[in-house]
Amino acid sequence: xxxxxxxxxxxxxxxTPIVLLGLWxxxxxxxxxxxxxxxxxxxxxxxxxxxxxxxxxxxxxLASLKRLALGMLLGGVPAxxxxxxxxxxxxxxxxxxxxxxxxxxxxxxxxxxxVLLIFGLGEMSKxxxxxxxxxxxxxxxxxxxxxxxxxxxxxxxxxYRANRWQVFRTIALPGALxxxxxGVKLAVGMGLILIAISEMVAANDGVGYMxxxxxxxxxxxxxxxxxxxxxxxxxxxxxxxxxxxxRLIPWKRRA
Amino acid sequence: MAIANVLNxxxxxxxxxxxxxxxxxxVSKYFGSSGFVALDGITIDIPQGQxxxxxxxxxxxxTTLLRILAGLDTQSSGTVAVNRTDEKRPVxxxxxxxxxxxxxxxxxxxxxxxxxxxxxxxxxxxDTVRTWLERIGLWRFRDRYPNQLSGGMRQRVSIVRAFANDxxxxxxDEPFSALxxxxxxxxxxxxxxxxxxxxxxxxxxxxxxxxxxTLGDRIMIMTANPGRAKAVLDVPFPRPRxxxxxxxxxxxxxxxxxxxxxxxxEVQRARQNAEGEKA
Numbered sequence: 265x266x267x268x269x270x271x272x273x274x275x276x277x278x279x280t281p282i283v284l285l286g287l288w289x290x291x292x293x294x295x296x297x298x299x300x301x302x303x304x305x306x307x308x309x310x311x312x313x314x315x316x317x318x319x320x321x322x323x324x325x326l327a328s329l330k331r332l333a334l335g336m337l338l339g340g341v342p343a344x345x346x347x348x349x350x351x352x353x354x355x356x357x358x359x360x361x362x363x364x365x366x367x368x369x370x371x372x373x374x375x376x377x378x379v380l381l382i383f384g385l386g387e388m389s390k391x392x393x394x395x396x397x398x399x400x401x402x403x404x405x406x407x408x409x410x411x412x413x414x415x416x417x418x419x420x421x422x423x424y425r426a427n428r429w430q431v432f433r434t435i436a437l438p439g440a441l442x443x444x445x446x447g448v449k450l451a452v453g454m455g456l457i458l459i460a461i462s463e464m465v466a467a468n469d470g471v472g473y474m475x476x477x478x479x480x481x482x483x484x485x486x487x488x489x490x491x492x493x494x495x496x497x498x499x500x501x502x503x504x505x506x507x508x509x510x511r512l513i514p515w516k517r518r519a
Numbered sequence: 520m521a522i523a524n525v526l527n528x529x530x531x532x533x534x535x536x537x538x539x540x541x542x543x544x545x546v547s548k549y550f551g552s553s554g555f556v557a558l559d560g561i562t563i564d565i566p567q568g569q570x571x572x573x574x575x576x577x578x579x580x581x582t583t584l585l586r587i588l589a590g591l592d593t594q595s596s597g598t599v600a601v602n603r604t605d606e607k608r609p610v611x612x613x614x615x616x617x618x619x620x621x622x623x624x625x626x627x628x629x630x631x632x633x634x635x636x637x638x639x640x641x642x643x644x645x646d647t648v649r650t651w652l653e654r655i656g657l658w659r660f661r662d663r664y665p666n667q668l669s670g671g672m673r674q675r676v677s678i679v680r681a682f683a684n685d686x687x688x689x690x691x692d693e694p695f696s697a698l699x700x701x702x703x704x705x706x707x708x709x710x711x712x713x714x715x716x717x718x719x720x721x722x723x724x725x726x727x728x729x730x731x732x733t734l735g736d737r738i739m740i741m742t743a744n745p746g747r748a749k750a751v752l753d754v755p756f757p758r759p760r761x762x763x764x765x766x767x768x769x770x771x772x773x774x775x776x777x778x779x780x781x782x783x784x785e786v787q788r789a790r791q792n793a794e795g796e797k798a
Contacts, residue, residue: 416615416618416619419591419615420621420632422591423589423590423591423612423613424609424632424633424636425609425633425637434621434632434636439623513623514664515623515666
């Protein structure tokens with residue numbers, strides 16, 4: 265893909281929401297939308313500025329990001345290593361696959377009460393929720409990624425006398441990396457969903473808490489600010505992850 | 520023209536100058552409950568430094584045989600003896616059929632793979648890989664990834680990967696079958712050039728009679744179903760060989776024709792068997 269086409273795609277991607285926001289603003293101003301439920305974007309921006317100025321927004325975003333980061337590490341790192349090991353070892357795969365298949369379909373939000381029971385109302389319960397969300401997409405994608413590595417590469421490794429660790433490092437990990445990155449992207453999306461839900465139920469700060477609190481005191485503008493922040497975070501994460509993928513997987517770039 | 524038609528049933532070396540590098544005795548391979556005989560009692564000695572070609576119809580078990588020789592598969596019965604001349608060098612390196620370069624490694628890293636796996640010091644890896652990539656004209660592509668190369672270039676890199684590893688024996692499993700005729704011709708010339716400089720023992724598998732006669736010192740013709748050695752014959756052409764000049768010689772045509780005659784029976788028989796099984 266040429267830089268020109270890529271740049272054009274970016275511009276279009278930014279333009280669409282701006283046009284929609286403009287339409288929304290007009291509709292709210294002229295009474296086509298009920299401003300109590302759909303305050304005009306200008307009011308939301310105003311509220312956004314106020315929340316930034318008071319430091320409230322920054323503190324909440326920081327709290328959520330911290331939980332998200334810790335949860336991604338707590339869930340993602342074991343998922344990565346267990347997934348790689350399962351991909352290489354057939355017996356391990358046979359032993360653990362059924363457990364994953366059985367527990368994967370349980371909605372993570374449904375486990376929240378249990379997690380609260382076990383980990384209490386402190387930070388740990390929120391981190392664990394994110395970890396649960398991150399664990400599944402990463403382990404599943406890693407196993408698939410390793411299992412789908414063309415057998416010929418393992419033959420090459422064997423023929424050149426690569427030992428187990430060398431096979432792991434030079435074939436299994438890089439071969440599965442594209443699939444692993446896809447898993448990480450899904451995991452971050454899942455993490456954002458779960459952090460918002462957990463904070464609504466059991467937190468005194470964080471973006472999820474901010475949204476829920478705004479509902480309770482009916483400051484609709486703040487609710488929208490919260491939603492906006494989550495949307496922007498999701499968008500920023502996807503840009504960062506794309507960039508990481510680009511650097512980590514240079515061989516997927518075309519000449 | 521003298522064509523030595525040697526059926527080496529007893530496994531005794533004939534026309535073999537020195538100790539064989541590879542000695543196969545009654546190597547057979549059956550597959551599980553179906554009782555399918557992929558290889559039936561292959562017995563042959565391959566002397567050190569010989570370019571040995573196995574030619575046969577598809578499905579004759581020649582790839583299975585090569586995988587057994589390379590230790591990637593095990594025979595059901597029979598023995599394979601490898602006589603090593605240098606314990607420090609790796610026994611064998613294989614050039615695989617089709618794309619076997621790691622897509623996630625650059626040309627340089629792919630070429631360096633064997634050396635790095637056996638923990639050769641990096642400075643030496645660098646020197647060796649550079650020498651080989653220069654020799655085959657790919658040094659300036661060293662930072663490219665395989666998907667940025669043509670099929671012919673990729674196969675040249677896998678040849679470098681194998682040669683750079685400096686094994687005693689090179690196994691080649693139809694390495695050029697996916698290439699077009701022009702590329703094939705160029706690669707034959709290049710392979711002959713670098714092989715003639717190193718004189719490693721080569722076991723080369725192909726279904727192309729032209730390729731077998733162009734490259735080989737000795738050719739084993741295999742039958743299909745069960746895979747047996749039908750004939751072993753010497754290729755009398757001197758080295759170094761010029762591929763194009765060689766192919767103009769009447770004796771080249773004679774030898775190709777002679778091998779084709781033997782193969783044709785086999786291909787027809789294999790086809791009849793397959794049709795018989797379907798009926």
